[in-house]
Amino acid sequence: MTSKTYEGACHCGRVRFRVTADLDSVTICNCSVCTKKGILHLIVAPEQFELISGRDDLATYTFNTGVAKHTFCKVCGIHPFYVPRSDPDKIDVNARCLDGIDLGALKPKFFDGQHWEQAMSGTVPWR
Numbered sequence: 001m002t003s004k005t006y007e008g009a010c011h012c013g014r015v016r017f018r019v020t021a022d023l024d025s026v027t028i029c030n031c032s033v034c035t036k037k038g039i040l041h042l043i044v045a046p047e048q049f050e051l052i053s054g055r056d057d058l059a060t061y062t063f064n065t066g067v068a069k070h071t072f073c074k075v076c077g078i079h080p081f082y083v084p085r086s087d088p089d090k091i092d093v094n095a096r097c098l099d100g101i102d103l104g105a106l107k108p109k110f111f112d113g114q115h116w117e118q119a120m121s122g123t124v125p126w127r
């Protein structure tokens, strides 16, 4: 487990950020929105995250409980990070948006977000 500092961005580059995280903690989720986004979750504390540019280019999508704030770039539509329902005091970075990410080297864990309540309470195991 090694935390490193990475920079990342949306596709058009307006939204840029810096994050310190451990890529061993990357997770995929099968809930309705994560499946379609294809997001690779990297959940970090706010102090590990810094927005470099693009605050005014972000729009926010919410649904269901409204706790998760699905921020995305208004110009290119990519979701580089958001506020997750599981940890609303944290930032969930999309590891796919990190500069130079080696997707093939990642070994994401699986979170059963289709059964969110049970998964969070441990009734349904993480894999």
Ligand SMILES: [Zn+2]
Pocket: 010, 011, 012, 013, 014, 015, 073, 074, 075, 076, 077, 078
């Ligand atoms: Zn963009």
